[in-house]
Amino acid sequence: xxxxxxxxxxxxxxxxxxxxxxxxxxxxxxxxxxxxxxxxxxxxxxxxxxxxxxxxxxxxxxxxxxxxxxxxxxxxxxxxxxxxxxxxxxxxxxxxxxxxxxxxxxxxxxxxxxxxxxxxxxxxxxxxxxxxxxxxxxxxxxxxxxxxxxxxxxxxxxxxxxxxxxxxxxxxxxxxxxxxxxxxxxxxxxxxxxxxxxxxxxxxxxxxxxxxxxxxxxxxxxxxxxxxxxxxxxxxxxxxxxxxxxxxxxxxxxxxxxxxxxxxxxxxxxxxxxxxxxxxxxxxxxxxxxxxxxxxxxxxxxxxxxxxxxxxxxxxxxxxxxxxxxxxxxxxxxxxxxxxxxxxxxxxxxxxxxxxxxxxxxxxxxxxx
Amino acid sequence: xxxxxxxxxxxxxxxxxxxxxxxxxxxxxxxxxxxxxxxxxxxxxxxxxxxxxxxxxxxxxxxxxxxxxxxxxxxxxxxxxxxxxxxxxxxxxxxxxxxxxxxxxxxxxxxxxxxxxxxxxxxxxxxxxxxxxxxxxxxxxxxxxxxxxxxxxxxxxxxxxxxxxxxxxxxxxxxxxxxxxxxxxxxxxxxxxxxxxxxxxxxxxxxxxxxxxxxxxxxxxxxxxxxxxxxxxxxxxxxxxxxxxxxxxxxxxxxxxxxxxxxxxxxxxxxxxxxxxxxxxxx
Numbered sequence: 001x002x003x004x005x006x007x008x009x010x011x012x013x014x015x016x017x018x019x020x021x022x023x024x025x026x027x028x029x030x031x032x033x034x035x036x037x038x039x040x041x042x043x044x045x046x047x048x049x050x051x052x053x054x055x056x057x058x059x060x061x062x063x064x065x066x067x068x069x070x071x072x073x074x075x076x077x078x079x080x081x082x083x084x085x086x087x088x089x090x091x092x093x094x095x096x097x098x099x100x101x102x103x104x105x106x107x108x109x110x111x112x113x114x115x116x117x118x119x120x121x122x123x124x125x126x127x128x129x130x131x132x133x134x135x136x137x138x139x140x141x142x143x144x145x146x147x148x149x150x151x152x153x154x155x156x157x158x159x160x161x162x163x164x165x166x167x168x169x170x171x172x173x174x175x176x177x178x179x180x181x182x183x184x185x186x187x188x189x190x191x192x193x194x195x196x197x198x199x200x201x202x203x204x205x206x207x208x209x210x211x212x213x214x215x216x217x218x219x220x221x222x223x224x225x226x227x228x229x230x231x232x233x234x235x236x237x238x239x240x241x242x243x244x245x246x247x248x249x250x251x252x253x254x255x256x257x258x259x260x261x262x263x264x265x266x267x268x269x270x271x272x273x274x275x276x277x278x279x280x281x282x283x284x285x286x287x288x289x290x291x292x293x294x295x296x297x298x299x300x301x302x303x304x305x306x307x308x309x310x311x312x313x314x315x316x317x318x319x320x321x322x323x324x325x326x327x328x329x330x331x332x333x334x335x336x337x338x339x340x341x342x343x344x345x346x347x348x349x350x351x352x353x354x355x356x357x358x359x360x361x362x363x364x365x366x367x368x369x
Numbered sequence: 370x371x372x373x374x375x376x377x378x379x380x381x382x383x384x385x386x387x388x389x390x391x392x393x394x395x396x397x398x399x400x401x402x403x404x405x406x407x408x409x410x411x412x413x414x415x416x417x418x419x420x421x422x423x424x425x426x427x428x429x430x431x432x433x434x435x436x437x438x439x440x441x442x443x444x445x446x447x448x449x450x451x452x453x454x455x456x457x458x459x460x461x462x463x464x465x466x467x468x469x470x471x472x473x474x475x476x477x478x479x480x481x482x483x484x485x486x487x488x489x490x491x492x493x494x495x496x497x498x499x500x501x502x503x504x505x506x507x508x509x510x511x512x513x514x515x516x517x518x519x520x521x522x523x524x525x526x527x528x529x530x531x532x533x534x535x536x537x538x539x540x541x542x543x544x545x546x547x548x549x550x551x552x553x554x555x556x557x558x559x560x561x562x563x564x565x566x567x568x569x570x571x572x573x574x575x576x577x578x579x580x581x582x583x584x585x586x587x588x589x590x591x592x593x594x595x596x597x598x599x600x601x602x603x604x605x606x607x608x609x610x611x612x613x614x615x616x617x618x619x620x621x622x623x624x625x626x627x628x629x630x631x632x633x634x635x636x637x638x639x640x641x642x643x644x645x646x647x648x649x650x651x652x
Contacts, residue, residue, distance in 0.1 A: 292541065294584075295437045295475065295493075302541030303564045338497040339476055355541045355549060 033060040033101075039068075040110035041076040043364040047316045049077025049114075049327035050346065051287055054102050055086070057334040064105045065351055066332055071109040073346070073357055074364020077325040078111050079161070079286045083119030084145045085131055091123055091141075096152065103156050114159040114203070114286060114327070117146050125173075133173025134163075139185050143192035150197040159201045161242050161286060162189055165208035167225040169218050177220045179228035186237035204229070204238035206286055207269075209246060209261045223258060223268055230276040240281055240324070243269055245288040245312075248298050252312045263288065263312055270322055285326040288312060293343035306359045313363065417620035419488050429466045431457045432482065433492035434475035439590070439645040440493040440610075443472075452645040456510070457491045459637060460628050479504065482615060489621070490613040500613075505622040509609030510629055510638065511585075515547050516600035518581045518588050520573060521650050525580055527602035528556065537561040537569045537578035544569070544582035547605050570596055584608070593647025 050070055054063050070078055082099050089095065106113045119131045124138040134142060150160060165171040166182045175181075182204075190202050207222035214221075220228075226241075247263040256264035270283060290309060292302040300308065309328060316326040332347045346357040423429050433453055435441045441451040449470045461468035471487050478490045483503065493513070496506055519525045525534065528551065538545040540562040548560045561578045563569055566587045572578040574596065581598075585608075588600060612629075614621050632638045 295434075297436070301565065302539060302545070306541045335499060336497070338495065338499070352546070352550065355545045358549065359541070 033064050035104055035108040036064070038108055038110070039071055041071050041074060043074035043076060044366045045074075045313050045317045045364060046076055047323065047325050048075040048313050048360075048364060049079065049325045050075050050331040051079040051327045051329045052331045053081070053333055055081045055083060058098075060101050060105075062334070062351075063101050067102075067105045067109045067111060069347060069351065069353070069357075070111060070331060073361045075360075076110070076112055077114065077327055078106060078331075079114040079116060079327040080106070081116045081118070082149065083131075084117065084124075084142065085119045085121035087149075088145055089121055089123075094148075099149075103153050107156050112159075112325075113157050114161060114284065114325070115149065115153075115157050116161040116164060116206070116286070117142075117149060118163050120173075130173050132171050133175065134185070135175075136181070136184060139188040140192075142185070143189040146189050147192045147196035150193050150200045154197050154200075158199065159203060159240075159284070160193065161203040161206050162186060162238075164206050165244065167207045167210065167212075167220045167222055171208070177225075179220070179225050180232040183229055183232040183234045183237065186234055190237040201239040202237075203240045203242040203284060203286070204234065205269075206242035206244060209244055209265055211259065211261060222265075223272060226269055226272045227276075230272070230278075235276060235278055238281075241269065241273055241278075241283040242286045243283055245285045245326075246329075247288070247290045247300075247308055247312070249300055251304075252308050252315055263308075263315075266320075266323075270320075273322075279322075282324045283322055284324050285316070287329045288326055289328040289330075289344055291340055291343045293340040296340040296343070299340065299343065302355065306356050309356060310360060310363045313360075417618050419615055419618035420620040420624070423464075423466060423488055423621070427466055428469045429457070429461045429464070429489065430469050430471055430487045431461075432471045432473055432478045432487035432490045433457075434478065435470075435472050436475070437493050440586075452511075452641055453491045453493060455641055455644065456632075457489075459632070459641075460625065463628050463631075464624060479613065482613060485615075488614065488618070489625070493610050494613055496609045496611045501616075503616055504613045505616050505618055507612040507614075507622070507625045508629055509611055511610040511642075512604050512607065513584060513586050513610055514604035514608035515544050515582055515606040516585050516588055516604055517602050518573065518583050518598050518600050519579070521597040521599055523579070523601075525601065528605065531580060532557040534579040535559045535561050535577070537563060537572035537581040539566050539569050539583070540564055542566075543584065543606055547582050570598065573598055589642070589646040589649070592649045595647075595650075597650050599650060 052066055052070065054066060057063050057066065067078070080102055087095055087099055103113060120134045120138070120142070124141050125133045125135065146160060146162070150157065162185065163182065167177055169177055186204055193200055193202055205226065207225055208219065209222050210219050212219040212221055243266045245263050245266040246261065248261050250262040252263040254262045254264060256262065256267045258268065266285060273279065273281060273283065290305040291299045292305040293299040313326065316323050330344050332345050332351070333342065333349060335349050336342055345354065346360070347353050433441045433449065435443050435449045439451050440453045441449060444450045449472060454470060457468040457470065471481070473481055475492065478492055478494065479500065481487050482490055495513070496509065517528055525531060531551070536548055536558045538548045538560055545560070545562060548558065551558060552560070561572055563572060566583060569581050569583055570591045573581045582605065585600065585604070588598065591598060612625050614625065
């Protein structure tokens with residue numbers, strides 16, 4: 001074979017490989033999935049929301065289907081997690097593909113997205129620590145990520161939550177739980193976000209409801225923690241309080257009590273806001289809900305779960321003017337967790353609606369039970 | 370001349386690389402075998418360290434969460450009792466061992482297995498296909514999924530015969546979900562949604578419903594109390610209970626599977642079910 005023939009054959013092979021890659025890549029990543037027409041949520045209760053869990057949902061079509069089903073259920077709000085480590089796995093690398101999918105599909109479905117930011121990449125923490133470990137040395141790195149996030153999604157994401165349940169040792173990377181340190185994080189990150197996108201609302205707290213006794217190695221009572229946040233000067237560094245309000249085995253009408261974990265514990269957190277001069281600020285419940293696992297000690301019957309969930313949406317709408325939205329944990333998991341967590345969901349992993357989905361949908365449509 | 374020299378050099382380099390690789394391999398093997406944490410036998414194919422440890426201690430360490438009667442709970446003396454407790458003890462006896470029941474929270478069971486704190490989990494554990502990489506699951510020993518239940522003597526033999534009938538379900542439950550699915554798939558049923566499983570069975574007993582969709586644990590418990598209700602057709606939403614062991618425990622896994630098969634054949638499983646649920650009604 002002559003040199004010319006070899007060259008022609010090599011070019012042909014290269015062309016075939018390139019064509020193969022062009023065909024294979026979109027197939028491999030499941031792209032493209034069209035956003036579809038602009039939608040809007042129809043509901044009788046504009047405060048209804050759910051916490052989606054799309055972090056590990058790799059298929060764009062399933063991201064879209066999830067958000068369509070949220071809209072069809074009648075919930076205008078979603079809370080979703082955007083792990084820093086996924087988007088910035090190395091200091092000089094950004095991967096916005098998945099986040100873009102979630103944000104764009106949520107917008108197109110007419111949903112208001114509340115973005116929870118956290119999960120520290122390896123390069124921003126000491127070796128051997130968990131991805132929830134964030135030391136003061138890297139507060140600014142996290143702030144830069146948050147600022148980039150709100151800049152990229154200006155006009156699409158108007159709410160961000162800084163961290164998650166920092167009153168638990170687990171969620172604070174097994175460092176000693178320290179409200180003052182969390183406030184220092186807010187003091188670094190809040191101005192960076194505001195400079196990048198002044199209209200974005202910064203949510204703080206998202207505290208885990210817990211009755212941990214003083215000195216516990218596992219966590220700090222959420223009421224004590226919030227007061228300690230104010231004592232450390234948090235008030236000027238957040239716009240809204242994020243609240244976690246799980247109901248346990250109690251009805252949502254069970255009165256709040258300092259020694260009880262129930263839905264109306266949210267009122268005690270609100271009271272602390274008022275006592276510290278923050279009555280002008282709004283709050284948002286970013287996790288809540290009841291569980292109907294047949295053998296978990298903190299679960300209720302499936303019918304109670306439906307009643308309590310709808311009643312909680314009603315309370316948010318009718319009784320709590322200081323609350324903008326309430327997001328129930330959790331709409332769907334990409335795969336079965338094979339634990340009590342599966343019994344918090346509204347639809348199965350294969351998108352089959354659970355009865356609670358259909359009953360909440362009926363409520364949102366104003367249909368009487 | 371220079372080509373011959375080059376070939377000689379390549380041959381020499383290849384031999385040197387081969388010798389170096391061999392040296393590294395032998396060295397690595399020596400380090401592994403010298404480690405007190407490694408039993409050299411464990412490197413042999415088919416070796417099961419879990420099974421050998423059970424034999425040497427004479428005990429099968431069984432993890433369970435004793436909060437799910439009649440499978441496992443604590444009696445007034447604080448001792449574990451139930452279907453799974455008896456099953457574990459009967460199996461251990463077959464192997465000439467004693468079963469040591471290690472009580473712990475349900476969500477810790479598989480972690481404890483991975484951490485070698487227990488040898489197996491026998492705790493009404495549903496099969497999880499995602500975990501087969503890490504754990505060795507036995508064949509199912511109890512189907513806890515959703516069954517179509519009808520009164521004894523009913524002409525309804527399976528879901529295909531449900532058209533035009535009323536079906537009781539606990540509102541919001543998995544049975545309710547299956548019922549709604551059947552309706553979406555054009556089975557002409559009317560769902561009777563009630564708040565509790567007991568009311569589902571009442572609806573069946575009083576004729577308010579012709580059939581019910583209910584989990585098999587609740588159904589078997591009702592049968593044990595004398596309810597004249599039977600399950601027809603296969604499970605409509607399967608939830609099989611299995612025994613889990615470490616993935617590397619091949620011998621233990623084989624022993625569990627063989628013993629369960631033997632217990633099915635010689636009536637031990639039926640005996641255990643009758644002991645803890647009561648006898649099923651005659652069809």
